[in-house]
Structure formats: structure tokens, C-alpha cells
Amino acid sequence: MPPKSGHQRAKNIDYDDGNFYSGDEYSEEESGAATDEMTDEDREQMKIGTAKVREALDTSLNITDAQIQEALWHYYYDVGKSVTYLKNKFAPKPQAQPKAKATSRFDQAAGTGNPPTGKQIPDESIRLAPCLGQNFGFEVLYTEAPPDELCTQEMPTTSGFFWDTPWGMVPPHRLGNLTPVHPIGYKGGLLGGSKLQALAAKRKQKEAMDTRITSPDADKAVSLLDKLSFKDSKPATRNHEQSAHAKYPSRKRSTPSEDAPPNPTSDPAPEPETEPAKPVVEFPDLRAQPSMFGATLCGLTEEHREAEVLTSFPLPYTTLEAFRKANPFDGPSPDDIVRQAQARGTPKPKTTPKKTHGHGDKLAESVDKLAVADDTSRVKSKNLNVVEEFEKSGMKRIANFVVIGHVDHGKSTLMGRLLYDLKVIDQRSVDKLRKEAETIGKSSFALAWIMDSTSEERTRGVTVDIAMEHFETSRTRFTILDAPGHRDFVPKMIAGASQADFALLVIDANANSFESGLRGQTKEHALLVRSMGVKSIIVAVNKMDTVHWNQARFVAVCNEMTAFFTSASFLPKHITFVACAGLTGDNVTKRTEDPRASWYTSKTLLDALESVEPAKRLIEKPLRLTIGDVFRGGITNPISISGRIDAGSVQVGDIVLAMPSNETATIKAIEIEHETVDWAVAGQIPTLHLTDIDPIHLRLGDIVCDPKNPVKLVKTFTSKLLAFEHVLPGTMDIFRGQLWVEGKITKLSAKLDKFKGDVVKKKPRIIKPGEVARVVVELEKELPLENGVRIVMREGGKTVAAGLLEG
Amino acid sequence: MRLLKSQINAKDGSGTATLLPEEPEDMWHAYNLIQPTDLLRARAIRRISKTSDSGSVASQRIALDLTISVTSTDFDIGSGQLHVAGKVASENEHVKLGSHHTLDLELNRKFTLEKGEGWDSVALEMLREACETERRAELWAVVMGEGIANICLITEHQTILRQRVEVVVPRKRKGDSGSHDKGMERFFATALATLLRHLDLGSRDAQQDKTVPLLLASPGFIASSFLQYIRAEATRTTNKPLLALLPSILVAHSSGPHIHTLSEVLASQTITTKLSDTKYARETHLMDKFLAMMRADDGRAWYGPREVERAVEKGAVGRGGGVLMISNALFRAQNVKERKRWVQLVDRVREVEGGEVRVLSSLHESGKRLEELGNVAAILTFPLEDLDESDHGEGENGVEGAGEEMVI
Structure with a gap:
């Protein structure tokens, strides 16, 4: 599905694009609106205007009403301007003649111009494409603005008004300024590709030839006329468009609105006007240069191109209102912020020594000297917040427990089962592990492999190092510390047990391995966790399925272990026995359905875990964190440590002291269970991302503490x-x-x-x-x-x- | 060590012995032999400055034989250098009597030793031991843990830590088992490179054709993984000397990565069978026997100077199994009286009581273990109780804390 859909997506984009821009109804609506507009609102004005112009004009000139109206329309009912324009246009008759001869297409346009206006309405399919072509310059820009604004706006004073308007973000005040006097349809020529460019170049060459023949004045008149004939030009462009349409249908469909074919009538207009002296060949090159995007962004008109492009390049956005309104200097500058922070920071170290003098503690004082730049007082004030924050947060209970027991009694498998049944591990990864385990013939190890992730552990089938996993129930967030059972790895188990609040002792119900466990690590581990201050212990009598859920066996194990625990000064109320089977999952999260286990009515393992009273947290004591691991947390976090907070709290920005190296570090970020948090309190096992310290100063077992209350x-x-x-x-x-x-x-x-x-x-x-x-x-x-x-x-x-x- | 000339009067122990140290370990013997008040004659280089009549000072280095009366000795275990400080004891045309000089004893440069107190039985025993040329067992051992390796050289008389390799190996973390494996790989590479530098296989093979066994010990599977790594590396790089070494590599189990676990390694069955009759193996075995008796608590094993002396007085360290274990550190005592005390004890056990005396090298793990027990211990022929009774009077009274709740 994904690769296919990707392909489809690409296709769709293309298709949608085409639809969107070429959207026939879209352009139709536009042009329709434009024509409606003119007829609706301005009729009266037009009438008055026409009468006035007629009066002003010499009767000798043979000018139709329509021509007058056109002029009025484009000069926004300015009678005077219209009159001069018309006079200019129609006075030099003999000069206009050769022009008409040369520019056959214009003739076509002029000639066919009027009649098709009527045709347009019935023949939509033909009409639409020309509309696109001709109206392109402002069509896009109109998209959000009501067309009537066009009429209410002032006439443009500079022709390159739109050159810096960003694409699709035309500020409203500029919308109406677009005028067909200087349409920017030539842009289409830049976009289309070589053929169209070649076409344009050819045309220009032809026009250049023409200019030699015709006087610039006449040419200008023609082109102006062409532009004026808003409606009339449509058929002219239609002709052209039709051919373009036939030749490059796909191009037109994909980006018709931007990529409209060049308005053949607009191009020749400015050229002869502005630079008859310049070498003509240059122009096609100049036009060919901007990219499609650049052209749409900047919309340079011809004049601007010549006047400014080479000398300066103004930022395209500076004329935007939003840009002008935005004052980048009204806020404090970054430098000011830094200076303020420094100013805030500097007096505080001054205050901290005072405080410590009050205590009269020499050691604290010396430490404060160490941490002059530490801004310790700020840290302290926040410290209070952490405690409050913790109380406010209504966080779930936190419980870390260590899984202990003799080797091969099923600790890792039981934990794997627990995680699997609680959906912490998804079916897919378990299936994958199962498959991998089967390939090396250890299918029963699949669940244990959730915890045993290194290759060595998997090949040997023995947990080597503590594995840490998290899961949560409705009441409690648990952290599993899966300890290795092998006697060689007791040090690792001690490391794990030191982070635990209570212990889960896993015992094999089988008589033989139970005995070997008693001689081996079952007892040692239990004694160790007890001597490390763990008071509660849950005893999971595992592998009950292998002893056919024999109640007598369970009771025997319980009795023997209870006797031992009592001698190890565990209180009976802190001992819970659970009969379960890790491999099959009976009594782990859900009660077993095995009929042979009907005698067992006590808690499941999960219930037992939940019912353990959490240990008290020493949140308000000074910070003590034992480093459990030093590693590279990634490119952004080159030094990270993890470990249990034995006492106190930390928060981002705190300065901490690593002992025995006696080096300070700043906490850049804190992560708990792979989530970024702002603070962490005693009992949690966070990952701290540090800065300002070299990793050689951090070793396993080192203590990270509060610089004001260092460990001796x-x-x-x-x-x-x-x-x-x-x-x-x-x-x-x-x-x-x-x-x-x-x-x-x-x-x-x-x-x-x-x-x-x-x-x-x-x-x-x-x-x-x-x-x-x-x-x-x-x-x-x-x-x-x-x-x-x-x-x-x-x-x-x-x-x-x-x-x-x-x- | 070669005994070039010996003129020792067996009766009163007077006389001199001229010795030529040939191996680094001979320096260790010399260190044990040379005592304060001894007279040591050796080649020395000394800067002599002469003031001429005109008052100008001319300084000159000359080599000369100096005899000094030893005041102190300084032994550098790592480099095997022995510096003996003392006062010039014989007149010399360049050096004044009584001026200080420190002799640096060097390999292949003879020295002559005359005991200030005469050659006693212990000194003679040491001399004999030092000059034994056969049975020069040597063993390289790497005691490893995850990210830590102690490379040591075990010789007949000393265990020398040559180098400790420490590499940070990231712990296994969820979704990131690769970094642990990579870390282990890096650790093995560092450990092997360091080890090879110390073994110096190329030049060693040229000198003598015997290969020195290499012992890898660790908890868990690290040692065997390391052996696998060495094997793979040797084949990959076709390192011939290393390939030749492979068969003589032993893998053993230790409880931890620290050197003191070596004693337990050397006592283990696999190692003792391979390295049976070496001094350290015997010492280790004896120490184990003692500790086992100590645990049995049948009153036949005692440690500590006073207790052992008492036991000897009572004749418990005699024929039929009585063993006196004594660290050679006691014989290096700066205090002559102290040394005499222990020499007398040894003589008494050996000659009067007929017991066995074992002098343990304080540079071996077993010797260190003994040192922690007060440098002297004894296995008695019959149980004795309350040898430590009289100590009660002098014990401090203030240490006892109030009866707070029991911890554990």
C-alpha cells in the first residue's frame, strides 16, 4: 500500500493541481464577474461619460461608442484622459495603415474582436481558455478580493506596481490596482519552456522588424488599443490559445493560471515604447531568466526590469503591510536579553554567600565559592516549586521493583509475559522474537528476550545486566528492574536492587530447582535486598504448570520460604505469595483457567504488585542521585546519565555536583520513561542530559548531588x-x-x-x-x-x- | 641471580657474598636480602667537585666502587629498580667517609653484600632461593570484568600489575543493544592491544622458545568472549606469534575484575593442575587450607603476631602438621630488633619444634592476604583456645554505640 499510495499521491497532486488552477469554473467565474461588474455598476456613468467624450471629441474622427466606452473604462471615467487618448489613437490615420498590414494578428484581433463578444456567451468552451490567457495577470491576484475593489481603486501610477507582490498574498489595498494597461501576461512566456519561448522570441524578432517599418507611435497606438479592447482581445488571444491548447494541452492543464500562454498583444507594447535604441535580441534572454517561482513572486514589469534589476534588488516583502507594521525593534534585542539575564544572574551569587555565612558552615561556603556562576539561589527557589509541583501534579504512585531469584527460575520470562499481557510490548515484536528464538532452537526464551536484548544474553540464554522496563496500571507507574540470577552477576543485581522500592522474588516450583535455588541465589538475593533496605517482597512461585498446579507443592514452598524470611527479619505482613506460570501467563495479569488451579483464590501477580505500599520519598532532602549508566544520548545530548534519585529533586537548569570527581554540570534536559519532563523527584529513575562536564568525570556509582550539600x-x-x-x-x-x-x-x-x-x-x-x-x-x-x-x-x-x- | 663468590662463615654468619642479578626478579630478591646496617659494595657513579688552589671549582663524574652502610632501601615494583641509600663506609680517595650515597643496583652488575648482623638462617635461605636457577615459572594473567582488565605478570615471587585497562562500556538500554556490543568490542580491542604490547611476543620468541602461559580470568563469560576475540583477531591479522600463543591460553573463572581475585583463580582446580608445582600455587593452597581451618573454628588456626608467638611458645607449631606462615615483609623490617624477633621465631619452629615454615612473598596475593591478617599465621597441631584472651584489657571502651535498632 505505501509505495502505491506514494505514487498515487504524486499523481493526485498533479491532477489536483491541474484541477485547481485550470479549474474552468474558476476562471469562468472570474471573467464572468468582471464582465458583470462592468455592465452592472457602471452603466450610468458610462453613458454620461460617453456623451461627454463625444462632445469633446472632434466629430471628424470616426470613433464608435464602443471605443469611447473602452477608453473611459480604462481611464476610469476620466473624460479628459479618454479624449486625449482617443485623439492620439485615431488622429494619425495614414500611419496606422502599415501597422495593420504588418501585424496581421492584431488585425485579426481587432477585426474579429467585436463580433465574438456576442459569441462568447454561447460558446463557453472556446471562451474560457482565452479568458485564462488574457486575464492571467490579475486573475490569480483577484482570488481573494472582491472584483468591485478593482473598480474603486485608483488607477495605478507606476506600472511595476506588482513586481514585488508575493505570490498569493496580495494585500487588499493593492488588489484593485492591477490594470490591463500593463498586463503581465508575458510571464507566461517564461514558464512554458523552450517551445513557447522560442515562439515568443520569434514573435519579438518579427516585431522588431515591424518597428523598423512602422513608427513607434503607431505601434504604440495599436498595442494600446489592443490592451484597451478588454473584451475584444479575447478572440484574438483565443486564436493563439487555441493553437497553444492544441500543441501543449498537458502544460496548460497543469498550471494554466500561472502558466498562461503569453498574451501576444501585450508583449510588443512596451518594447518599442521604451527602448528602441537597445539591441533587440537581448530581450528574450532577459525574459527567459527568472524561474517560474521567481516570476510569480516578483512579477517584474518590463520597465522595472530595465530600470532596477541591474542596479538594486529590493526585498520583495518590504511593501507588505504586515511587514511595515511589524517593528522588529519594539521588543528587547537578543543582546539585551542576554544582558538582562546576566544582570539578573550576577547579584545572586552575592546573596548566596550571605546566606551561607548565616549558616556558618565552612564547607557549604567553600562549595558556594565553587559554584559562583551557578545562580544557586534561583535553583533553590525553583526547588520549592518542584515539591509543590509534584504534589500538585497528582502523579500516579511510582514503584520500582527488582526481580530477583536463582538463575533459570524464569525471572525474565515472567516479566516478558507481564509486559506482553499489559500490551506494553506489541504482538508483532513478540512474534518476531519468537521466530528468532525458534531459529536457534530456544523457543521458550522468546518472552525473556523482551528483557534480554544483547546478543550475548540471547545466545547464552542468561540475563547478564539489569534490564529496565516501564509499565503502568490505573494506579501506579511501575519500573521493572530485571536482575540477572547467575551468581557471577550478583554485582549487577545489587546495582538493580539499590534502585528498588520492593522486590519480586521468583522461585521455580519444581522441587529440584527450588532446592538448588535455596542453596544458590534465591537466598542470597533475598538476603541482599533485605540488607539493602527493601522491606516488602512478593514471592512468585513460578512454573506452577510444570508441577500440575499442585497445591501441596505451593504450600511447601511457601512454608519453607516463610521460615527463611522470618529468619532474615522480613515481617510476615510484607510477604505475599503468588502461584503463577510465566511461560503460559497464568495468574500473571489474569486468573488462570486451569481447572487444576481452582484451589488458588489469592491475588494474581499484577494485583500483588499493585497492593504493595510504596516507600516514602525523601523529596525534600538534598539531592542524591546514584549514576547507573553514563552514555551518549544522541548528537544533541552527548553526555547523559541515568540513575535513581535517592533523595531530593532535580529540574532542568539545575547545577549538580558529581562526586568523587567534584565537578559541576548543568542539567540540560530530563527524561523519564522516554518522555521529556521539567523535573524529577526521589524515587524516579530519570535520564539527565548534562552539559558543562567531561564524561571522564562521570562513572558508574558516582553520586550526583546538590552543590550546596555535597556528599563527603x-x-x-x-x-x-x-x-x-x-x-x-x-x-x-x-x-x-x-x-x-x-x-x-x-x-x-x-x-x-x-x-x-x-x-x-x-x-x-x-x-x-x-x-x-x-x-x-x-x-x-x-x-x-x-x-x-x-x-x-x-x-x-x-x-x-x-x-x-x-x- | 648468580652467586659469584661466597665467603660466609657458617658458624657466626660473618662474611660476604658477591651476587650478580640477571633477571628483573633478582632485584626483588636483592630487596629482600639487603637490610639496613648491611654493608653493600657496588659500582657507583658520583660527581666529584674539586676546588683548586685558585678557587675555581672543577666538577667531574667518575665511576668508582663504593661501600655503603645501608640506611634504607627503595624498591620500585613496576620497573624492578632497587635504590639503596646509605653512608659511605670505606675510605676512598674521592669520597669522604660518612657522606651519603644512593646506589642504584642494576642488572648484570655485581654487588657484594655483607650482613651487619651476620647471615642468619632466614637470610641464608633467601640467598639460596634467590640463586636457584631452575623453576622459573612465569605467567601472564588478565583479570577482567566488563570494561576493566588488569594485566599482570605472575612470577615465582611476585605478582606485578603491569597495566589496568578501563574502557567505558555502555549498559544495555532499551532499543539500543548495539552500543553495548560495540563498547565491548572496543574494550576487547584496547585490552588485546595493551596485552600484546606487554607480552612483546616477537622479541620473546627470539630469545627463548618456551611460551609463557596466558591466563584469562573473569566473572561470567567475558574471559571466554575475550579468548574468542583473540582467536578471531589472530586469524584475521595472521599474527603468527599470537596464533602460537593461542594453545597456551587458559580461561578461568574469577569472582570479580580485581586483582585480589587472582588468589581464588590460582587456587582453582583448572589452574593448579596446569601450574602445579610453583611457589605461588603452593602458597595459595596453603593459605586456603588455613582459611578453611579458620572457618571451622576448631582452635587450630591462629593469626596475628602475639597469638602465633604464644602458640609457638606452647609448642603447638611443631612436628605433625604445624605450619608457620610468615610474610617476607617482616624480614624487611627496618627495625633490626623486629627482624631478629621473627628470625628467632622461624628458627625455633624449624629447629626446635620441627614444624614447617613457609615464607610467603608479600607481592603475591596469598602473601597479601596474610599481610591483612597481621603478616603471620599458624596452623597448630592441637587446638588452643583463648590465645587472644589477654587482649581484652587494652581494648578501647568508648566505641560502643547505644543499642539502636539492629540494622540488618
């Missing part, structure tokens, strides 16, 4: 930790969200009581699993860490301990 860098800190494995002093991998660094436990300060926090034993030599201790950690390099930050320690691919920073 620490190298050594004390931490309270809960051991999952034996902890000895030694090198550990230390994780804080995205951050993954080497650190050393240099000292085991004390073993603490698990519940009261009292010291049980000082300087223990080893900390056993499940014990709580206070340790001193030394980092490889300084990092932005704050008190109360949760860290995870791993060693040799095992999670050793989870800790809470104490300072």
Missing part, C-alpha cells in the same frame, strides 16, 4: 555489619548500589549483641555467620559515602556481609 568523601569508615559468612580481616569487594570497589577490613573492633547492639566481645578474631560486628574498613580510594548508607561486602563470589555505615 571517605576513605576509612566504621561499619556495623551482619555476617553471612565467616569474616576475617582482609580484602573485600565493597558494594554500594552501583559502586563496586576494593576495600579492606583492617580491624574487627567488636562483636555485638544481635538485638541490643551491646558489645559482646572486643577484637574478635573471626566473625561467624549470623553474628553482628563492628569493623573498620579502609577503601582503596576515597568514595562518596554517607552515614546510614548500606553496603554489601563480598569475597570470592560470595556475599560475606551486609553493613551499615557508622562514620
